[in-house]
Amino acid sequence: MTGTEPERPLRTLADDERLARARLAPDVWDWIAGGAGEERTLAANTEAFDHLRLLPRVLTGAQAPHPATKVFGTPWSAPVGVAPMAYHTLADPAGELATVRAAGDVGLPVVVSTFAGRTFEELAAEARAPLWLQTYCFRDRSVTRDLVARAEAAGFEALMLTADAPRLGRRLRDLRNGFRLPPGIVPANLPEADYSSPGAHAATEFDPALDWTVVDWLRSITRLPVLVKGLLAPGDALRALDAGADGIVVSNHGGRQLDGVPAAIEALPPIADAVAGRCALLLDGGVRRATDVLAALASGADAVLIGRPVLYGLAVDGEAGVRHVLRTLCDDLRDALALAGAATVADVDADLLAPPPPRRPGVRGADTLPPSPPDGRMRKENLHASLADPVLDTMTFLNEITARYPDAVSFAPGRPFEGFFSVEDVHGHLDRYLDHLSGQGRTPEEIRTFLYQYGAAAGQIRDIVADSLRADEGIGVAPDAVVVTAGCQEAMLITLRALFRDRDDALLVSTPAYVGITGAARLLDIPVTGIEEDPDTGLSCAAVEAAVHAERARGRRPRALYVVPDHSNPSGKTIDAPTRRELLALAQRLDLLILEDSPYRGVSPGERVPTLKALDRDRRVVLLGSYAKTAFPGARVGFAVADQTVVAADGTTTLLADELAKVKSMVTVNTSTLSQAVVAGMLLAADGELSKANAPAARHYGDALRTLLSSLEEHFPAARRSAHRVHWNAPTGGFFLAVHVPFTADEQALARSAQDFGVIWTPMAYFHPDGGGEHTMRLSFSLLAPDDIRAGVGRLAAFIAAETARTPA
Numbered sequence: 001m002t003g004t005e006p007e008r009p010l011r012t013l014a015d016d017e018r019l020a021r022a023r024l025a026p027d028v029w030d031w032i033a034g035g036a037g038e039e040r041t042l043a044a045n046t047e048a049f050d051h052l053r054l055l056p057r058v059l060t061g062a063q064a065p066h067p068a069t070k071v072f073g074t075p076w077s078a079p080v081g082v083a084p085m086a087y088h089t090l091a092d093p094a095g096e097l098a099t100v101r102a103a104g105d106v107g108l109p110v111v112v113s114t115f116a117g118r119t120f121e122e123l124a125a126e127a128r129a130p131l132w133l134q135t136y137c138f139r140d141r142s143v144t145r146d147l148v149a150r151a152e153a154a155g156f157e158a159l160m161l162t163a164d165a166p167r168l169g170r171r172l173r174d175l176r177n178g179f180r181l182p183p184g185i186v187p188a189n190l191p192e193a194d195y196s197s198p199g200a201h202a203a204t205e206f207d208p209a210l211d212w213t214v215v216d217w218l219r220s221i222t223r224l225p226v227l228v229k230g231l232l233a234p235g236d237a238l239r240a241l242d243a244g245a246d247g248i249v250v251s252n253h254g255g256r257q258l259d260g261v262p263a264a265i266e267a268l269p270p271i272a273d274a275v276a277g278r279c280a281l282l283l284d285g286g287v288r289r290a291t292d293v294l295a296a297l298a299s300g301a302d303a304v305l306i307g308r309p310v311l312y313g314l315a316v317d318g319e320a321g322v323r324h325v326l327r328t329l330c331d332d333l334r335d336a337l338a339l340a341g342a343a344t345v346a347d348v349d350a351d352l353l354a355p356p357p358p359r360r361p362g363v364r365g366a367d368t369l370p371p372s373p374p375d376g377r378m379r380k381e382n383l384h385a386s387l388a389d390p391v392l393d394t395m396t397f398l399n400e401i402t403a404r405y406p407d408a409v410s411f412a413p414g415r416p417f418e419g420f421f422s423v424e425d426v427h428g429h430l431d432r433y434l435d436h437l438s439g440q441g442r443t444p445e446e447i448r449t450f451l452y453q454y455g456a457a458a459g460q461i462r463d464i465v466a467d468s469l470r471a472d473e474g475i476g477v478a479p480d481a482v483v484v485t486a487g488c489q490e491a492m493l494i495t496l497r498a499l500f501r502d503r504d505d506a507l508l509v510s511t512p513a514y515v516g517i518t519g520a521a522r523l524l525d526i527p528v529t530g531i532e533e534d535p536d537t538g539l540s541c542a543a544v545e546a547a548v549h550a551e552r553a554r555g556r557r558p559r560a561l562y563v564v565p566d567h568s569n570p571s572g573k574t575i576d577a578p579t580r581r582e583l584l585a586l587a588q589r590l591d592l593l594i595l596e597d598s599p600y601r602g603v604s605p606g607e608r609v610p611t612l613k614a615l616d617r618d619r620r621v622v623l624l625g626s627y628a629k630t631a632f633p634g635a636r637v638g639f640a641v642a643d644q645t646v647v648a649a650d651g652t653t654t655l656l657a658d659e660l661a662k663v664k665s666m667v668t669v670n671t672s673t674l675s676q677a678v679v680a681g682m683l684l685a686a687d688g689e690l691s692k693a694n695a696p697a698a699r700h701y702g703d704a705l706r707t708l709l710s711s712l713e714e715h716f717p718a719a720r721r722s723a724h725r726v727h728w729n730a731p732t733g734g735f736f737l738a739v740h741v742p743f744t745a746d747e748q749a750l751a752r753s754a755q756d757f758g759v760i761w762t763p764m765a766y767f768h769p770d771g772g773g774e775h776t777m778r779l780s781f782s783l784l785a786p787d788d789i790r791a792g793v794g795r796l797a798a799f800i801a802a803e804t805a806r807t808p809a
Contacts, residue, residue, distance in 0.1 A: 011324065011328075012328070013288055013289075013309045013312070013313075013325060013328065013329070014288075014771065015771075016309060016312040016313050016316050016321065016324075016325060017033075017308075017309065017312045018770075018771055018772050019312075019315075019316045020091070020311070020312035020313075020315040020316050021033070021532070023315050023316065024090075024091070024315050025182075026177070026534075026540065026543075027174075027177040027179050028090050028182075030173035030174065030177055030179070030542070030546070031090070031171075031173070031174055031177075031179050032090070032091070032308060032311055033308065034171055034172075034173035034174065034256075034546065035169075035171065035254065035255035035256050035259065036169030036170055036171050036172075036255060036256050036257055036258065036259045037169070037170060037172070037258075037259025037260065037549075038172075038259055038549035038550075038552055038553050039255060039259065039546065039549050039550050039553050040255075040259050040260055040549075040552070040553030040554075041252050041255035041258075041259050041260060041261050041262075041263070041553070042254070042255030042256070042259075042550070042553065043255070043550055043553040043554045044255070044262070044263040044266075044286075044553065045252065045254070045255055045263045045264055045265075045285045045286030046286045046288055047263070047554060048263035048264075048265045048266050048286065049265055049286055049287075049288070049289070049291075049292045049295060051356075052265070052295045052353060052354075053353070053354035053356075054291060054294060054295065054298075054340060054352055054353065054354060055351065055352060055353065055354040056339055056340045056341050056352070057340065057341030057342070057351075057352075058341055059341075060341040060342070060343075060347075062338070062341055062342060062343035062347070063343060064338075064343075065334050065337035065338045065342065065343055065344065066343065066344050067079065067330065067333050067334055067337060067344075067345055068344075068345075069302070069303060069345050069346075071109075071280055071282075071302060071303055072157065072158060072225050072246070072247075072280060074109075074130050074157060075107075076107065076108060076109060076129070076130070076303065077106060077107030077108060077129075077330065078106075078107070078108060078293075078329075078330045078333055078345075079293065079297060079301075079302065079303035079304060079345050080108055080287075080293060080303065080304055080305075080306060080326070080329060080330065080333070081108055081109040081110065081111060081132075081282075081303060081304070081305045081306075082099060082103050082108065082109065082110040082111060082305065082306065082307075082310050082326075083111060083254075083284050083305035083306060083307035083310075084111040084112065084113040084114075084134030084160065084162070084229075084305075084307075085113055085307050085308075085310070085311060086113045086114075086115035086116070086187070086198070087113075087115060087116075087117050087181065087185055087187075088116070088117055088118075088311065088314060089117030089118070089184075089185055090117075090181075090182070090185055090311075091311045091312075091314040091315040092314045092315060092318045092319075094318060094319065095116070095117040095118050096110070096112060096116045096117060096118040096123055097118050097122065097123065097126055098314060098318050098319035098322060099310060099314060099319075099322050100112075100123050100126050100127050100131070101126050101128075101319050102319045102320070102322035102323035102326060103129055103322070103326060104126070104127055104128030104129045105128070105323055106129075106323065106326040106327055106330060107128075107129055108129055108326055108330075109129050109130035109131065109132060109157075110123075110127075110129070110130075110131055110132070111131075111132045111133070111134050111160055111305065112131055112132065112133055112134065112151075112156070113134050114133070114134060114135050114136050114147060114187065114189070114190070115187040115190070115195075115198075116187065116188060116189060117185060117186070117187070117188055118188050119188045119189055120133070120150050120151050120154045120156065120189055121150075121154050123154075124154035124155045124156070127155070130157045130158075131151075131154075131155070131156045131157065132156060132157060132158040132159065132160055132227075133147070133148065133151040133156045133158070133159050133160065134160045134162060134229070135147060135148065135159055135160065135161055135162070135218075136162055136165065136202075136206055137161065137206070137207050137210055137214055137218075138205050138206065138207060139205060139206070139207045140205075141207075141217075143190070143191065145221050147189060147190075148218070148221055148222050148224075149221070149222075150189065152222055152223070152224055156224065157224065157225075158224050158225045158226070158227060158246075158247070159218060159222060159224050159225070159226045159227070160226075160227045160228075160229050160247075160249060161214065161215065161218060161226060161227070161228050161229065162229050162230055162253075163210070163228050163229060163230040163231065164229070164230025164231075164251070164252070164253050164257050164258075165202070165206065165230070165253065165257060166206060166207075166208040166209075166210065167199075167202055167203050167206060167208060168198060168199045168202045168203070168256075168257075169253070169256050169257040169258060169259070170259075171199075171256060172545075172546070172549070173542065173546055174198075174199065176542045176545070177542065179197075179198075180196045180197055181195060181196045181197075181198065193205075212239055212240075212242075212243040213243075215228065215240065215243035215244055215245055216243060216244055219244055225246035225247060225280075226244070226245055226246055226247075227245060227246060227247035227248065227249055227280065227282070228240045228243075228245045228247070228248055228249070229248075229249035229251050229284065230249070230251050230252070230253055230257075231248055231249070231250055231251070231267075231271065232250065232251075232252060232261055232262060232264075232267040232271075233267075233271075234270045234271050234273070234274035235274075237271045237274050237275050238274055238275070240279075241275060241278060241279060245279060246279055246280065247279050247280035247281065247282065248271065248275060248279055248280070248281050248282070249282045249283070249284050249305070250264050250267050250268045250271055250281070250282070250283050250284070250285075250301070251264055251283070251284040251285050251305075252264055252267075252285055254284075254285060254307055254308070255285075259553075263285065263286060264283055264284060264285030264286055265283065265285070265286060265292075265295065265296060265299060268281075268283050268296065268299045268300055268301060269299045269300055271300070272299060272300020272301070273300070280302050280303075281300060281301055281302050282301060282302060282303050282304065282305055283296045283299075283301040283303075283304045283305070284304070284305035284307065285307075287304045287305075287306050288306075288309060289329075289332065290329060290332035290333040290335070290336040291336055292304070293329070293333055293336075294333070294336050294337070294340060294348055294352060295352075295353065297345055297348040297352075298348050298349060298350055298351075298352040298353045299350070299353065300350075306325075306329065309325050309329075310322055310325055310326070312325070313325035313326075340352060384523070398412050398413075398760075398762065401750060401751065401754050401760055402760060404754070405754040405755065405758065405760065407758060408754050408758040408759055408760050409758060409759050409760070409784070409788055409791055409792030409795060410759075410760040410783075410784075410792075411759070411760060411761045411762070411778075411779040411780050411781065411784070411792060411796075412760045412761060412762045412778075412780060413780060413782075413783050414569060414735045414736060414780045414782060414783075415633065415782060415783050416603070416628070416629055416633055416697070416782060416783070417697070417700055417701070417704075417782055417783055418783070419700075420696070420697050420700075426678055428681070428685075429677075429678045429679075429680075429681030429682050429685065430674075430677055430678050430681055431681070432681035432684055432685060433461075433677045433678070433680040433681035433684060434447060434677070436680070436681075436684055437450065450673055450677075451673055451674060451677065452673075453673070454669055454670045454673075455670045455671075455673045455676075456661075456670065457483075457661045457662075457664050457665040457669065457670050458480075458482070458483045458484065458657065458658075458661040458664070459482065459483060459484025459485075459639070459670070459671055459676065460484070460673055460676050460677075461484060461676045461677075461679070461680040461683075462479040462480065462482040462483075462484060463479040464680045464683050464684065464688075465479070465482050465484060465639050465683070466478065466479040466481070466482050467683075467688050468683045468686075468688035468689075468690065469623075469625075469641065469688075470688070471687060471688035471689050472602070472688055472689045472690055472691050473610075473611055473613070473614050474610065474614045475611065475613050475614050475623070475641070477641050477643050478643070480655060480657060480658075481641055481642060481643035481655055481657045482639055482640070482641055482657060483639060483640045483642065483657050483660045483661050483664060484637065484638075484639050484671050484676060485637075485638045485639055485640060485664065485668075485671055486636050486637075486638070486668045486671050486672070487626060487628065487636040487637065487638045488516075488597060488599065488624050488625060488626035488628070488638035488639075489516050489520070489638070490638065490664065490667065490668060490671075491624045491625070491626075491638045491639060491640040492516060492517055492520045492595075492597070492624055493520045493523075493524075493667065494640070494660045494663040494664050494667060495595060495622055495624065495640055495642070495660060496520055496521060496524055496526060497524060497663050498656070498659050498660050498662075498663050499559050499560055499593065500524065500526045500559055500560075503525055503526075503527065504555065504556050504557055505526065505527075505556065505557045505558075505559045506526070506527045506528070506529055506551045506556040506557065506558050506559065507521050507526050507527065507528050507529070507558075507559065507560055507561075507562060508528075508529050508530075508531055508544065508547055508548070508551070508558055508560070508561040508562070508592075509528055509529070509530055509531070509561070509562045509563075509769065510530075510531055510533055510539050510561070510562065510563045510564070510568070511530030511531060511532055511533065511767065511768055511769065511770070511772070512533070512570050512571055512738075512764055512767035512768050512772070512773055512776075513528075513530060513562065513767055513768075513769060514564060514568075514569045514570070514597070514767070515766055515767060517562045517595075517597070518767075518769045527556060528769045528770075529547055529550075529551060529558075529769075529770070530768060530769050530770045530772075531543050531544055531547050531561075532772075533568070533571060533573050534579075537575065537576050537578075537579040538565065538568075538573045538574050538575030538576060538579060539563065539565075539575050539579055539583065541579060541582045541583055541586050544561060544583065544586060545586060545590065548590050548592060558590075558592060559592070559593060560592065560593040560594065560595050560622075561587070561592060561593070561594050561595065562595040562597065563575065563583075563594060563595070563596060563597070563612075564597050564598060564599075564600075565580065565596060565598055565609075565611070565612060566598045566600055566601040566604065566608070566609070566611075566733070566734070567600040567601065567604055567731050567732070567733040567734020567735070567736070568734070568736075569599075569600070569734070569735065569736055570736050570738065570762065570764060570766075570767045570778040571729065571731075571736065571737070571738045571764075571778075572729060572731030572733075572734050572735075572736045572737045572738065573729070573731070574609070574731070574732065574733075575609075576609065577609045577610070580609065580610070580612055580615060581615060583612070584612060584615055584616060584617075584618070584620055584621070587618075587620040587621075588618045588620055592620070593620060593621070593622060593644075594612055594620055594621045594622070595621075595622050595624055596611065596612045596613055596621050596622070596623050596624065597624040597625075597626075598611060598625075599625070599626045599628065599629045599630075600629060600733060600734040600735060601691075601733070602629065602630040602690050602691045602694055602698075603629050603630055603694050603697045603698050603701055603733075604698055604701065604702070604732070604733025604734055605698045605699060605701070605702035605732075605733055606702075606732055606733060608691070611623070613641060619643055619644045619645070622640060622641065622642045622644070622656070623639075623640065623641035624638070624639075624640055625638055625639045625640070625641070626638040626639075627679050627682075627690075629735075630690045630691075630694055631679055631682045631683075631690060632675075632678060632679055632682065635672075635675035635678055635679050636671075636672070636675060637671060637672075637675050637676060637679045640657065640660055641657075642655065642656035642657040642659075642660055643655060643656070643657065644656040646658075646659055698733075701733070701734075701735065701781075701782055702733065703786070704781045704782065704784065704786065704789060705731065705733070705734075705737070705781055707781070707786045707789045707790065708737065708779065708781045708789050708793065709728075709730055709737075711789060711790050711793035711794075712728055712739070712793055714793075715793055715794060715796075715797035716797065724741075724742065724800060724801065724804050725741070725742040725804070726739065726740065726741055726742070726800060727739075727740050728740065735780050735781065735782035736778055736779065736780050736781075737778075737779055737781075738764060738776050738777070738778055738779075739761075739776065739777050739779055739796075740775055740776050741775055741776070741777065741800055741803070741804070742775065742804055742807060743775065743803045743804060743806075743807040744774050744775065744807075745761075745763050745764065745765070745774065745775060745776060745777045746763055746765065746774065747763060749763075749803060750762075750763060752799075752803070753796075753799045753803075756799070756802075757795045757796070757798055757799040757802070758795050759792050759795035759796045759799060761777040761778065761779055761796070762777065762778040762779075762780070763776075763777060763778075764776035764777055764778050779796075
């Protein structure tokens with residue numbers, strides 16, 4: 001970069017996708033991002049690039065790379081164009097105008113959709129790079145003829161016939177959402193009609209009886225070159241040439257038509273071999289990186305088209321967002337060419353693609369590990385890869401910050417308020433449980449054995465836990481369906497280990513997600529996919545179903561969904577009652593287990609929604625529980641309720657709880673019998689109804705939450721919230737809430753907050769396994785007294801003001 005060039009923000013195309021999802025309405029997001037059927041082809045389009053490897057050439061003498069190329073004799077600044085996509089106005093009011101302006105600044109062409117939200121004439125007036133027209137052939141050929149004539153008169157330079165859409169594909173997300181175009185979103189170049197349902201309009205207006213003669217017809221009504229888009233078979237490519245096509249676009253319509261067809265990049269090489277350079281050959285589908293462009297060129301394409309990332313950039317920052325996407329891709333392509341040893345795109349050929357590596361069964365790179373140093377130290381890269389994962393360092397970093405600034409007000413720890421603990425009570429709880437054993441007829445020797453020996457792996461107090469669940473939550477399970485664990489963290493670990501057979505099994509989590517579950521999955525090499533919380537219902541069942549289908553499209557088995565349905569950690573969100581019932585029905589239909597973890601409901605004020613396990617009639621829920629918040633944090637007693645039946649190959653059956661106990665026996669052997677005894681005494685004292693016994697604690701936490709909310713309102717009245725772009729949610733219970741800020745709330749910002757302002761919080765990015773949360777902080781109020789909360793919010797407000805002032809708008 002020269003000193004005169006403006007520095008671009010280090011925001012990737014993946015960042016734009018995540019940010020766009022947060023900005024767009026959920027149904028609009030699904031319409032843009034979704035695909036057909038189970039979305040196997042949608043996922044394959046990008047994943048196929050992940051399996052390609054490049055072989056750079058060295059010492060080639062190539063100087064500064066020049067990514068420019070020509071298509072139909074017209075110069076492009078890079079072999080990249082904007083793919084045809086309908087209704088850019090869904091992403092930004094300027095729509096295609098913003099896209100055309102941005103592409104013109106970068107020197108790249110735009111393929112304008114028949115269903116553009118801006119007229120051809122106004123787009124042509126702003127264009128500084130080639131415009132092509134993507135066209136469908138309507139039953140009324142005069143509509144198509146008029147579109148072509150207008151585009152040609154406006155200066156468009158080519159036509160692109162979409163051949164793979166006699167009707168629109170079955171896009172389940174849109175069907176579930178009942179997607180309709182918002183008011184005011186219409187195709188600006190088509191006659192007035194009802195376009196609100198894209199699928200219904202296509203079914204009635206697209207000509208389903210097209211054959212190859214349509215190419216000759218198009219050539220008869222225009223002087224422009226005609227490309228055919230949507231080809232995947234070499235035979236069709238040859239038919240297109242015979243029909244007179246000037247170009248071919250290898251595409252599967254972004255995975256939005258027939259699900260299960262090849263990825264576009266997979267279909268490209270045989271088509272390139274078939275046409276052998278006799279026409280322009282473009283690729284549209286899955287391009288997200290400069291190296292993807294190189295791979296497409298090496299596979300035979302003259303250029304690529306990029307689609308969804310353009311709309312994501314448009315949604316994030318309008319014209320500037322599109323410009324950022326295209327410039328990022330072009331700049332990265334220039335770097336990639338240089339590193340590949342190519343001076344121009346013409347230097348990229350099939351030799352740049354590495355052959356797939358040979359597979360050696362049973363050998364996993366044992367000879368490639370670097371040796372340890374001779375002085376006895378160990379190399380971290382030789383340890384399990386999870387130990388380098390930032391999620392495993394999160395608690396360590398927070399503890400270090402807290403220790404370094406002991407006078408800071410800390411909104412970080414999600415621990416119970418210590419004013420409800422009494423050392424003397426521990427003795428009473430222990431005595432109560434020992435009396436209970438005596439009352440059952442246990443001899444002194446048996447009681448001694450219970451306290452001092454290891455005990456059963458599944459736990460000694462399963463009956464009392466089961467009775468408490470029945471009394472407190474209406475959950476009717478037998479004691480043998482319960483496994484008593486060393487805290488809920490162990491319950492998570494052993495459940496994941498038992499349920500997830502290999503890396504083809506995937507875990508879904510509602511995000512932002514508790515780091516304990518994502519950390520445990522990382523330790524066990526379990527792939528994790530996040531599903532964003534829904535602002536209204538707590539969780540979208542449509543999003544869950546889409547995630548399940550996407551995982552299956554990737555060749556993975558989504559085995560379970562982890563949720564904290566009540567006042568979740570970290571956001572405080574609660575899943576409403578109708579969604580809980582819908583989620584259970586969905587789990588039954590999709591053969592999915594739900595891992596329910598709800599530690600805060602017993603210490604939260606107000607009426608409680610029934611747990612998923614209480615509503616579970618098909619044994620779809622594994623309940624993961626803890627007494628850390630409701631009874632005795634230091635005892636480290638939790639449980640798993642797993643009443644699912646497991647059938648062996650010989651027909652014998654066990655409970656899933658029995659299988660979990662086997663795993664536990666290899667992890668902790670058993671849960672501390674002394675801890676079990678004290679917790680059992682607490683349960684007996686409450687007649688199993690801990691929620692009633694915890695009513696004073698629930699009132700305290702409710703008061704603390706109200707104090708935090710009122711303090712935020714005091715320091716950030718409406719005008720100041722708007723000026724500082726700060727907002728937060730208002731949970732009804734639990735220990736946490738989320739505050740959104742206009743700056744990056746990362747560990748560096750946290751360190752400044754602690755040092756300069758004496759207030760500590762938790763970066764919400766810790767809780768997003770797929771990335772996200774960079775502008776959000778988690779505040780926990782459970783451990784703080786009201787005066788500390790008020791003082792802490794005052795310090796936090798000063799920090800936010802200072803950080804906002806130092807951050808460019």
